[in-house]
Amino acid sequence: MKKFWxxxxxxxxxxxxxxxIKANASEVEKSxxxxxxxxAGELEAQKGFDKNIGTAGVLSGSYxxxxxxxxxxxxxxxxxxxxGAKKHYSDIYVLKKDKNKLTMVEHTNLNHEIGYGSSVTxxxxxxxxxxxxxxxxxxxxxxxxxxQNKKLKVSKIGDLPxxxxxxxxxxxxxxxxxxxxxxxxxESNKLYEYDLKTSKTRELAPIPGETVRNQSVAxxxxxxxxxxxxxxxxxxxxxxxYNIEKNKWSKVSSVKVGKKEISLLGANSVKLxxxxxxxxxxxxxxxxxxxxxxxxxxxxxxxxxxxxxxxNTDPVEFNWNKDILIYNAKKDTWRSVGKIPxxxxxxxxxxxxxxxxxxxxxxxxxxxxxxxxxxxxxLYN
Numbered sequence: 001m002k003k004f005w006x007x008x009x010x011x012x013x014x015x016x017x018x019x020x021i022k023a024n025a026s027e028v029e030k031s032x033x034x035x036x037x038x039x040a041g042e043l044e045a046q047k048g049f050d051k052n053i054g055t056a057g058v059l060s061g062s063y064x065x066x067x068x069x070x071x072x073x074x075x076x077x078x079x080x081x082x083x084g085a086k087k088h089y090s091d092i093y094v095l096k097k098d099k100n101k102l103t104m105v106e107h108t109n110l111n112h113e114i115g116y117g118s119s120v121t122x123x124x125x126x127x128x129x130x131x132x133x134x135x136x137x138x139x140x141x142x143x144x145x146x147x148q149n150k151k152l153k154v155s156k157i158g159d160l161p162x163x164x165x166x167x168x169x170x171x172x173x174x175x176x177x178x179x180x181x182x183x184x185x186x187e188s189n190k191l192y193e194y195d196l197k198t199s200k201t202r203e204l205a206p207i208p209g210e211t212v213r214n215q216s217v218a219x220x221x222x223x224x225x226x227x228x229x230x231x232x233x234x235x236x237x238x239x240x241x242y243n244i245e246k247n248k249w250s251k252v253s254s255v256k257v258g259k260k261e262i263s264l265l266g267a268n269s270v271k272l273x274x275x276x277x278x279x280x281x282x283x284x285x286x287x288x289x290x291x292x293x294x295x296x297x298x299x300x301x302x303x304x305x306x307x308x309x310x311x312n313t314d315p316v317e318f319n320w321n322k323d324i325l326i327y328n329a330k331k332d333t334w335r336s337v338g339k340i341p342x343x344x345x346x347x348x349x350x351x352x353x354x355x356x357x358x359x360x361x362x363x364x365x366x367x368x369x370x371x372x373x374x375x376x377x378x379l380y381n
Contacts, residue, residue: 030380032272032337035324040102040358040375043069046091047109049076054361054369055089057116059144060349061126066146067095067102068126069349069360071114080367081311088113088133092144094152100356100375105150112137118169120176121351127157127171129178130164138163141176141194158199160192168218170225172244177204177225180213187212187232191242205247207240215347217269219277221329226277228255228327229264233292235285237261241329253332255279255325262321262334263288266346270357275330280359281346282321291366315365320344342374355380 045052055072062068070092078084090110095102117131125145132138141157160178167181179191189206207213207227216230225242229235239252255262265288267281294306322344323336340359348362357376364370 032278032326033379033381034338035357035376035378037341037374037376038100040100040373042371042373043093043361044104044107046089052371054371055115056345056347056361056363056369057131058347058349058361059092059114059117059119059126059128059131060351060360061119061121061144062097062351062353063121063125063145065097065353066105066150067097067351067353067358067360068144068146068152069093069095069351071110071117071131072347072361073115074369075367079311081307084367088115090114092152094146094150096150097353097356100377102358102373102375106152108152110154116165118164118167118178119349120169120171122171127169127176129169129176130160130167132165135163138165157196158194160194161201166214168216168227170218170220172220172223172225177218177220177242177244179204180207180216180227180230182214187214189213205242205249207242208249208251209238209240210236215266217264217267217277217279219269219271221271221277221327222275224329226252226327226329228279229262229267229282231263231265231283231288233296234289235263235265235283237263237285239327252329253327253334255282255327255334257323257325257334257336261285262323262325264321264325266363267321268346268348268350268362270350270352272326272352275328277327277329278352278357279325279327280340280350281344281348281362283346284319284321287318311367313365315343315368318365320346320364340374340376342372343370345370 055074058072060069073088075084090113094106114132118129120127125143128142139160143155145153162183169178174196176194189211191204193202212232213230218227228239237254241252263285264282269279322339343364345362349360351358355378359374
């Protein structure tokens with residue numbers, strides 16, 4: 001029973017896929033002053049459903065003027081408190097950017113369900129790595145693009161020698177850096193390089209620190225891979241840099257604004273320029289640690305009482321991170337550029353296009369998703 005409830009809480013918390021995009025050269029040296037947000041709509045219902053209640057652990061990214069998002073999971077039949085089953089989806093939505101608005105141009109379905117994989121935006125398209133409840137597809141590397149007919153194009157690029165979920169992925173010079181999370185169903189600190197030209201996979205130096213590191217955020221900054229936070233039985237706030245040329249890790253600044261260390265477990269990130277990344281979301285460390293401990297140690301009526309109170313708590317009381325955080329690799333510093341004006345999401349799709357950032361769905365408290373899409377206009381100094 002103890003192991004079941006620890007698994008239950010950690011399965012509710014979803015990963016953050018690493019979305020990367022190149023900024024305009026003229027904006028590299030500019031500093032973000034603030035982001036102005038507005039509600040930008042919802043996704044239509046998945047195939048076979050009357051309503052979209054929102055998903056988390058989604059595939060997300062951009063290709064040219066299109067946002068590609070889909071998959072993920074939720075609890076459509078019954079609440080987590082009442083033992084509801086998690087449902088994954090095969091639905092993929094193609095949305096066209098027109099100014100700050102998104103218009104859906106296609107809603108289609110993959111031949112399998114996906115969720116909790118890693119998304120990586122490149123000039124070639126959106127790579128989706130692992131992340132499926134079906135073992136046959138949980139080791140796939142897939143490339144998604146949009147054709148001239150505005151139709152989604154899905155191409156399988158290759159297979160990893162292991163399944164993966166809740167991990168990280170990023171691309172640099174034609175190679176994908178993939179690791180951490182759950183590999184072959186077991187927590188892992190291993191990192192791999194997948195060569196997109198040769199389809200060869202090579203094991204690299206494992207990340208130091210904790211041997212269990214699920215749902216971290218990661219980006220390539222100034223030619224190095226940076227990984228922050230994540231968690232296991234507790235949430236982490238630490239950070240590490242992987243030197244690709246030297247195959248070596250070193251510690252960098254923990255996630256910290258002022259004197260406050262912040263967990264990014266379950267958050268998502270985008271690459272702003274060669275030196276900076278932006279992060280939105282993240283579970284509150286104290287509340288997460290306390291919940292995992294109690295769900296794993298309490299029994300009988302005590303466990304029932306804790307679960308009832310916990311899963312009935314209002315989203316705001318979970319105190320998930322609402323700061324819009326920016327990490328500068330050159331300075332090794334974190335800063336906040338304000339707070340999001342909506343419930344802090346985890347496992348959301350986060351997509352950057354020009355000066356607009358989109359936060360798509362995500363979890364707003366354990367077991368509960370939002371169906372909202374928010375559009376943020378970035379204002380520079």
